Amino acid sequence: MSIHIRGVSKSFGTFKALDNVSLDVPQGTLLALLGPSGSGKTTLLRIIAGLEWPDSGRIEEDGEDITDRHARQREVGFVFQHYALFRHMSVFENIAFGLRVRKAPKQEVEAKVNELLHLVRLDGLGARKPAQLSGGQRQRVALARALAIRPKILLLDEPFGALDAKVRVELRQWLRRLHDEIGMTSVFVTHDQEEAFELADEVVVMNHGRIEQRGTPEEVFEHPATPFVMDFLGNVNVFHGRVEKGQAFWHGIPIDYPDYPHSQARPARVYLRPHELDIARAAAEQPGGNAATAAAVTGSLPASVLRIARSGAISRVSCRPDGSDTELHVDLPTDTARDLSLQPGERVTITPRKVRVFLPDPEYVI
Amino acid sequence: MSKPTITSAHPLTHGLLVAAATGIVGLLIVVPLASVFAEAFAEGPAAWWRALAHDPDTRHAIWLSLTVAPLAVAINTVFGVATAWLVSRFRFPGRSLLITLCDVPFSVSPVVAGLALVLIFGRQGLLGPTLESLGWKVIFSWPGLVLATTFVTLPLVVRELIPVMEAIGPEEELAAVSLGASGWQVFTRVTLPNIRWALLHGIVLANARAMGEFGAVYVVSGHIAGATDTMPLRVEKLFQEYRTPASMAVASVLAGLALITLVAKVVIERRLEAEARELEAARSLPDTLDTTPLDTGFSTATKGLTS
Numbered sequence: 209m210s211i212h213i214r215g216v217s218k219s220f221g222t223f224k225a226l227d228n229v230s231l232d233v234p235q236g237t238l239l240a241l242l243g244p245s246g247s248g249k250t251t252l253l254r255i256i257a258g259l260e261w262p263d264s265g266r267i268e269e270d271g272e273d274i275t276d277r278h279a280r281q282r283e284v285g286f287v288f289q290h291y292a293l294f295r296h297m298s299v300f301e302n303i304a305f306g307l308r309v310r311k312a313p314k315q316e317v318e319a320k321v322n323e324l325l326h327l328v329r330l331d332g333l334g335a336r337k338p339a340q341l342s343g344g345q346r347q348r349v350a351l352a353r354a355l356a357i358r359p360k361i362l363l364l365d366e367p368f369g370a371l372d373a374k375v376r377v378e379l380r381q382w383l384r385r386l387h388d389e390i391g392m393t394s395v396f397v398t399h400d401q402e403e404a405f406e407l408a409d410e411v412v413v414m415n416h417g418r419i420e421q422r423g424t425p426e427e428v429f430e431h432p433a434t435p436f437v438m439d440f441l442g443n444v445n446v447f448h449g450r451v452e453k454g455q456a457f458w459h460g461i462p463i464d465y466p467d468y469p470h471s472q473a474r475p476a477r478v479y480l481r482p483h484e485l486d487i488a489r490a491a492a493e494q495p496g497g498n499a500a501t502a503a504a505v506t507g508s509l510p511a512s513v514l515r516i517a518r519s520g521a522i523s524r525v526s527c528r529p530d531g532s533d534t535e536l537h538v539d540l541p542t543d544t545a546r547d548l549s550l551q552p553g554e555r556v557t558i559t560p561r562k563v564r565v566f567l568p569d570p571e572y573v574i
Numbered sequence: 575m576s577k578p579t580i581t582s583a584h585p586l587t588h589g590l591l592v593a594a595a596t597g598i599v600g601l602l603i604v605v606p607l608a609s610v611f612a613e614a615f616a617e618g619p620a621a622w623w624r625a626l627a628h629d630p631d632t633r634h635a636i637w638l639s640l641t642v643a644p645l646a647v648a649i650n651t652v653f654g655v656a657t658a659w660l661v662s663r664f665r666f667p668g669r670s671l672l673i674t675l676c677d678v679p680f681s682v683s684p685v686v687a688g689l690a691l692v693l694i695f696g697r698q699g700l701l702g703p704t705l706e707s708l709g710w711k712v713i714f715s716w717p718g719l720v721l722a723t724t725f726v727t728l729p730l731v732v733r734e735l736i737p738v739m740e741a742i743g744p745e746e747e748l749a750a751v752s753l754g755a756s757g758w759q760v761f762t763r764v765t766l767p768n769i770r771w772a773l774l775h776g777i778v779l780a781n782a783r784a785m786g787e788f789g790a791v792y793v794v795s796g797h798i799a800g801a802t803d804t805m806p807l808r809v810e811k812l813f814q815e816y817r818t819p820a821s822m823a824v825a826s827v828l829a830g831l832a833l834i835t836l837v838a839k840v841v842i843e844r845r846l847e848a849e850a851r852e853l854e855a856a857r858s859l860p861d862t863l864d865t866t867p868l869d870t871g872f873s874t875a876t877k878g879l880t881s
Contacts (some may be wrong), residue, residue, distance in 0.1 A: 259748050279751050286752040292745035296767040305763070306753035327869060339855045357753055 209269050209360040209393050210235045211256060216265030217417075218251055225251040227264070227417040233395060237388045241397045243414035244440065250289075252414075253363050256395065258282045269360070285354030287364040293338040293348045299325070299349050300334035306357035323491035324352040327386075342410045344375040351383075355390075364396035368403060380407055393491050395458060401441050405429065413437050435566040438479050445485075445536050449478040449565070456565040459509050459529055463563045477566050480541035484562040485526060489548070490555040508559040511536065518542055527558065607829055614826035617819060623797040626824035631800045632824060642716060643784035646723035650780050654731025654772065659765070662739035664749075667833060673736070679728045684723035686727050688793025693717060695794075712795035719804065722790035727780040734776035735769055741853060742768050756837060771845045778842060 211233040219228040226248045233239050242250035256267060258279030259505060266275045274282060294302050303324050307317045325331050328348035338346055347367065354362060365437040368376040384407050387394055398404050404411045405425040413420045413428060421433040432438040443516040449458040456465040511527040514535065523545035525538045538558060616620050626871060661673055679687065694700045695712035704711060712718045732826045788806040795802035796846055805828055812821035
């Protein structure tokens with residue numbers, strides 16, 4: 209079932225949780241709502257589920273307006289952040305709940321629940337109480353309970369937020385496979401970009417109650433639409449530069465920027481991802497040579513190494529570009545870093561393979 | 575969990591404090607209570623039974639107490655659950671005022687409460703004449719007793735429920751709704767089982783208070799033997815009439831009820847503590863228990879879900 213959200217707004221007192229949000233979720237998509245806390249992603253999820261009413265705007269399922277439909281009639285499976293399992297009920301009764309309130313025949317309930325217990329790999333644990341389960345097991349009970357009512361849409365609020373790292377990764381892959389098997393339209397909320405990128409077909413980045421960008425994980429990662437998305441995806445070097453006549457300049461290095469053809473120079477922000485920079489040991493400096501001119505010619509920047517940190521497969525080299533106070537980080541495969549064997553204090557040149565330039569928001573321009 | 579103890583106290587100080595505390599509890603609680611039973615059974619169980627069962631006015635007082643108290647407790651249970659749910663699930667203007675007002679009966683003297691009821695429902699009162707023309711007599715009758723008893727026990731259930739419902743939170747109820755449960759199904763299958771021990775605790779306390787209520791009931795009842803006397807009023811009347819053994823017999827019934835309440839209270843409080851621990855356990859996640867392999871036999875399991 210497809211979901212269409214049309215111009216939904218929602219405020220809590222003076223706090224604007226959602227500001228005229230429109231979003232289409234095609235049938236069978238696994239979509240991630242990614243954003244910091246307070247960005248409105250959970251509110252949007254709860255509005256789709258009918259657990260929260262929008263102040264304005266419509267929600268449609270397959271073209272049918274369901275804005276005024278009560279949560280209990282929406283046929284939506286909802287997995288809560290802290291699972292919200294019924295504490296006094298056994299795992300079996302938790303999963304059976306949706307069928308029992310629908311007055312399903314006893315044998316049917318039993319067969320269905322056992323099937324779901326098997327699906328979530330909890331065979332034989334039906335008699336346990338939620339308190340006797342691990343976090344990952346509780347998560348799967350919550351999922352089975354939501355699936356028991358044969359929902360048309362599956363909504364998950366920070367599904368892996370409360371789990372430890374190892375269980376999280378395992379459950380994530382499992383959920384992706386489950387989605388591929390069932391093909392149910394699913395939306396999940398997360399603040400973890402890694403989770404969103406690994407799991408989702410499409411990622412919607414939200415901020416301040418608005419959608420900043422929507423796209424496949426590749427699109428969002430390779431072509432961040434706004435400075436917020438770039439910042440939120442994190443792990444990036446940010447520098448101040450300027451643009452004029454179709455070119456941006458970063459430490460004297462020109463970067464094509466055809467969006468700004470005007471001759472009047474404007475400040476701009478330059479974003480460089482650590483893994484999109486090349487680093488090389490600087491050739492011995494020629495006497496009397498001008499570093500800045502050399503940089504402009506070769507498109508690379510002279511810098512000195514501050515330190516090298518190794519974390520698993522990736523090593524991070526921190527440098528200070530000449531004439532700058534801001535540190536610049538370069539990520540290298542650890543093997544490459546070992547071969548290069550740079551030492552703190554050494555002179556290097558840094559060549560960006562890819563640079564992104566953002567002008568400040570137009571509203572700040574006088 | 576072991577509680578911290580002060581080890582630096584001088585043995586003499588320590589001993590004196592223990593003696594003082596035990597002495598006060600013994601002198602003020604154990605001795606008087608024991609003497610009530612001693613007095614009541616001074617002439618043997620047969621005389622005790624005669625005093626209770628063979629006096630029609632005493633019989634009526636016991637019956638009246640056993641009617642009025644459950645009625646008042648029932649009213650308070652419905653009111654308490656509804657109010658606690660409202661207060662713990664919604665934020666609205668006047669919410670804290672409502673919570674504060676629920677506590678008024680704790681701070682107002684029961685006699686004042688009784689007088690207030692007389693002012694409203696009495697013959698010269700605000701609503702009295704209207705009700706009387708409809709054939710309803712409130713003051714000097716059992717409805718007045720129920721009202722007075724309800725008033726003085728009002729905070730007991732609601733006060734017990736608010737913190738528990740706040741701690742549990744609305745998530746389970748929302749989950750039930752999203753699974754298709756109706757309002758009544760959510761209440762009976764999710765809310766009620768979650769609050770049952772707190773509710774029972776409130777009911778037991780309210781019942782004990784209702785059975786023993788004297789001041790408010792004294793004012794509204796008119797103290798009519800065989801008509802509006804409840805057990806505490808009957809104890810006082812028999813005592814005034816110098817029928818001490820009969821008075822003590824009724825008093826021993828009240829004291830016995832208090833002891834039963836005490837036991838019930840202890841049992842329920844243990845359950846409540848266990849539930850609070852469970853709630854805490856449910857919020858913390860012991861992931862080390864998780865050893866289930868996740869990646870086998872997938873496609874067979876998902877059959878039937880692709881409707």
